[in-house]
Amino acid sequence: MTAQTPPTPPFRDPHLPFAKRIDDLLSRLTLDEKIAFLHQFAPAVERLGVAAFRTGQEALHGxxxxxxxxxxxQSVGLGATWNTELVRRVGEAVSKETRAMRAKDDRVGLNVWAPTVNLLRHPLWGRNEEGYSEDPKLTSAIATAYTHGLRGDHPTYWRTAPVLKHWLAHNNETDRATTSSSVRPRVLHEYDLRAFRETVEAGAVAGVMPAYNLVNGRPNHVSPYLREHLRAWTDADLLVCSDAGAPSNLVDHEHYYDTHEEATAASLLAGVDSFTDHGTDGSQITARIRGALDRGLLTEADIDTAVRRQLSVRFRLGEFDPEYDPHALTRDFDTPAHRALAQEAAEQSVVLLKNDGVLPLAPDTRVAVVGLLADECKLDWYSGTLIHRSTPLEGLYERFGAGRAEFAEGVDRVLLKTSAGTFLQVPDVEDATDEVRGAEGALDPALLAGRTDLPPLTTDATGTEFALVDWGEGVLTLRAPDGRYLSVAEDGYVRASADQPGGWVVQETFHLEPHENGHLLKHAGTGRHVSVAADGVKVADANPEIFELIIAERGEDAVARVAEQADVVVVVAGNDPHINGRETEDRTTLALPAHQERLLRAARAANPNTVLALVSAYPYACETGSLPAILWMSHGGQAAGTALARILAGDVSPAGRLPQTWYEDDADLPGLLDYDVIGGRQTYLYFEGTPLFPFGHGLSYAAFSYSDLTTRADDGALHVSFTVTNTGDVRADEVAQLYTRAVEPTVPRPRRELLTHSRVSLAPGERTELRFEVPLSAFDFWDVARGAWRREPGPYDILAGASSEDIRLRTTALLDGESAAPRAVLQHGLDAADFDEQRGVEIVDRTKTSGDAVTAAQGRAGELIYRDCDFGDGITELTATVAGKGAVEVSLDGGPVLAILSPESSDASDSSHSDPYDYTTLGAGIRAEGVRDVHLRLRGPLRLAHVGFSG
Incomplete structure (x- = not known):
């Protein structure tokens, strides 16, 4: 007899819908197998021929x-292009390289954790480089383009599956695992949710990653918003992947739950489907899920829900249909097209902030290229390894010729003298082992960081002259003459062994601390001081060495020498993405580091034709009046230097635009943890001061005129058109921006709000008519009195121009809408968080699973105002739902206190407990009628959830 071939299981049948195939595969998995799938590294199920799978492949900008x-x-540079089509092509290239790399290394994942759509609300955020813009409309437009590129355009199979980061209201690194972002409903809907929503609704998102922080007192990993908002925006299965270590943080750092079983169950029920914790070891997560099942905190159906979402992504990626997957044979990697796209993206990201005519540079210009980033091509934490590199110096050498470009880095050259009269000395590189050297015996710097087989520093009579760079905030690096940075390995010895500062904990940064007649050298990574021992230089807890710092040459002297010989000086300044502003570390100031300010002043004093080129992950506040030209670009990847040189030379006209406001001074900034962009008058939407450079700003080598603005409202949209003409003498791109402003708002509205934009390329004399169809919903705001979106009827300014402050055309459109109505407090009362104004309060969680309450910040005193409350013919009683200790003082229209409600003075059951979720309802007599403003003053740590009224 001939053996029969076993039938193909339905989950392997490409002709069945994915939903049926997922149901079939799910039914074949055991409970233990399904539980194992919930860890980031899901193991293979060999009996079914199902491969191992992991969620998470970083792909932020490659x-x-x-x-x-x-x-x-970097992402902030991609945001500065204001070019959605370009960013789509970048996403496409990244996804193709992901596929090509996976073909050679199955550790490369297809579930990519990108892009970051957190809004750049605060420019001191350490991860500013990862976001696109402070504006939700621009952020969502760029993010949507990138996700479409990552997904690919096949109707069934995705090239990669993008996950948006980081849900929600995440804009600080300081204490990020324990701080709570207080986000009032208007800010939640109009600002933070908006960037996520429009991208999800566009249909190319596979899921989201919750952020480490809490929002309104509740950790994002147990947020009801995942269910109430995220999954309500689409019918597609969205995969929610936890951030690394965040599941354990719920107990270990946030102390939100007492046990890991409770925390894991709560996360799963809230909507987390994949747990990123304990690296590749899934045993602890699976044990917690099993424990939650045993305690009745979860059911198998809850686990099935999460596994189904993960399987949905795997089927869409073509894992079970390799013969039908159109992306399976993708091998596009480091192609000429990708290299050209990297250069194009870098060129389009350059923002010309100021130009008094010194740019573009003439072909015969003698250029002095100076500064700490002049010969650097910096990478950040989420960069790939460079195959190609181009520094500003290399780009200018290439463009103008090495004979017309002089270089001075501007580092301080120093010797470190010990108390014994000897000097720190780097052993000769010949002492390195053969393993450290490449095939031709050349030192491979990429292999050096963290090595312990290199000899540590010693001392001798002459010593080594180090390049010292002060990056600001007291943080410095020391570099040997051959380019190696001093670094500390796990054994504690100091070696010249790193090609660049880097790593999760940077081991290449130090602090010089004045001590007696010299300095102590403190290693930032370990917090220990450098000491000199018989077996070499190391960091230790005892016997710190007191060094005398001998300056052989100041950086500004070298800069001045080359600057005075040049026609134009280009000072390349900025940040190292691993120092003073990065993941885990916020900045403390907008100011350019003092070392770089010294170099800039020296160049300017030696040569008035000094151009400042800022290469940075975030904005700076610096003196601009005496400089004839200023440019900014993010760390521009592998083609940054070539791109900058081509802009300086005029081969390309700059057309990048600022994706966030550049402020003049630290005093213009809100508190880092003040997430109330409306009340705090934050970002270009509400900021009332004068910025250093406004949102959307960027100059060109051409000039553009705007004309013929028309508007027409019908079919649920406002149709806008205007004409842009290149009146200059070079081809250039213009970024035409369309804004609006409510003329007669009844609540605080943005002073200017981006509706849409278009980047167009025009030859000299060429003109184009731009047409936009803006949905009328773009003019809505979140009405807290109704708990819904509302558009106010009346006039709206329609503003067209080259930036948020450079408005060239304006008209007014009369739009229909719903008029404001008093709050129907007799029917609904007042939810505490639905205030119109507040002072000194924060929003907290009403319960661990849902709802908001309000409390006085730091348990002191705060005030809430609710406008236009309709008491009808009159009320006689007020009730307040509260928890904890303290008091609520009630007044109307800012008048005298009419009632005080306090659990401590009521007849309610014992309120001396410390449970913040044990609410009681208090009542007081109060008489009022008509429409009044309700003022509530909160005293102490009491939580207020709701206020009711009755006649």
Whole structure:
């Protein structure tokens, strides 16, 4: 007899709908197998032929952490292009390289954790480089383009599956695992949710990653918003992947739950489907899920829900249909097209902030290229390894010729003298082992960081002259003459062994601390001081060495020498993405570091034709009046230097635009944890001061005129058109921006709000008519009195121009809408968080699973105002739902206190407990009628959830 071939299981049948195939596969998995799938590293199920799978592949601006790949500009630089089509092509290139790399290394994942759509509300945020813009409309437009590129355009199979980061209201690194962002309903809906929503609704998102922080007192990993908002925006299965270590944080740092079983169950029920914790070891997560099942905190159906979402992504990626997957044979990696795209993206990201005519540079210009980043091509934490690199110096050498460009880095050259009269000395590189050297015996700097087989520093009579760079905030690096940075390995010895500062904990940064007649050298990574011992220089808890710092040459002297010989000086300044502003570390100031200010002043004093080129992950506040030209670009990836040189030379007209406001001074900034962009008058939407450079700003080598603005409202949209003409003498791109402003708002509205934009390329004399169809919903705001979106009827300014402050055309459109109505407090009362104004309060969680309450900040005193409350013919009683200790004082229209409600003075059951979720309802007599403003003053740590009224 001939053996029969076993039937193909339905989950392997490509002709069945994915939903049926997922149901079939799910039914074949055991409970233990399904539980194992919930860890980031899901193991294979060999009996079913199901491969191992992991969620998470970093791909913010290129494939990261997996070796060489094409490196594109940082996300904030991609945002500065204001070019959605370009960003779509970048996403497409990144996804193709992901596929090509996976073909050679199955550790490369297809579930990519990108893009970051957190809004750049605060420019001191350490991860500013990862976001696109402070504006939700621009952020969602760029993010949507990138996700479409990552997904690919096949109707069934995705090239990669993008996950948006980081849900929600995440804009600080300081205490990020324990701080809570207080987000009032208007800010939640109009600002923070909006960037996520429009991208999800566009249909190319596979899921989201919750952020480490809490929002309104509740950790994002147990947020009801995942269910109430995120999953309500789409019918597609969205995969929610936890951030690394965040599941354990719920107990270990946030102390939100007493046990990990409770925390894991709560996360799963809230909507987390994949747990990123304990690296590749899934045993602890699976044990917690099993424990939650045993305690009745979860059911198998809850686990099935999460596994189904993960399987949905895997089927869409073509894992079970390799013969039908159109992306399976993708091998596009480091192609000429990708290299050209990296350069194009870098060029389009450059923002010309100021130009008094010194730019573009003439072909015969003698250029002095100076500054700490002049010969650097910096990478950040989420960069891939460079295959190609181009520094500003290399780009200018290439463009103008090495004979017309002089260089001075501007580092301080120093010797470190010990108390014994000897000097720190780097042993000769010949002492390195053969393993450290490449095939031709050349030192491979990429292999040096963290090595312990290199000899540590010693001392001798002459010593080594180090390049010292002060990066600001007291943080410095020391570099040997051959380019190696001083670093500390796990054994504690100090070696010249790193090609660049880097790593999760940077081991290449130090502090010089004045001590007696010299300095102590403190290693930032370990917090220990450098000491000199018989077996070499190391960091230790005892016997710190007192060094005398001998300056052989100041950086500004070298800069001045080359600057005075040049026609034009280009000072390349900015930040190292691993120092003073990065993941885990916020900045403390907008100011340019003092070392770089010294170099800039020296160049300017030696040569008035000094151009400042800022290469940075975030805005700076610096003196601009005496400089004839200023440019900014993010760290632009592998082609940054070539791109900058081509802009300086005029080969390309700059057309990048600022994606966030550049403020003049730290005093203009809100508190880092003040997430109330409306009340705090934050971002270009509400800021009432004068910025250093406004949102949307950017100059060109051409000039553009705007004309013929028309508007027409019908079919649920406002149709806007205007004409842009290139009146200059070079081809250039213009970024035409359309804004609006409510003329007669009854509540605080943005002083200017981006509706849409278009980047167009025009030859000299060429003109184009731009047409936009803006949905009328773009003019809505979140009405807290109704708990819904509302558009006010009346006039709206329609503003067209080249930036948020450079408005060239304006008209007024009369739009229909719903008029304001008094709050129907007799029917609904007042939810505490639905205030119109507040002072000194924060929003907290009403319960661990849902709802908001309000409390006085730091348990002191705060005030809430609710406008236009309709008491009808009159009320006689007020009730307040509260928890904890303290008091609520009630007044109307800012008048005298009419009632005081306090659990401590009521007849309610014992309120001396410390449970913040044990609410009681208090009542007081109060008489009022008509429409009045309700003022509530909160005293002490009491939580207020709701206020009711009755006649």
């Amino acid at each position: 494939v990261a952490w997996m070796g060489p790949a094409t490196v594109f500009p």
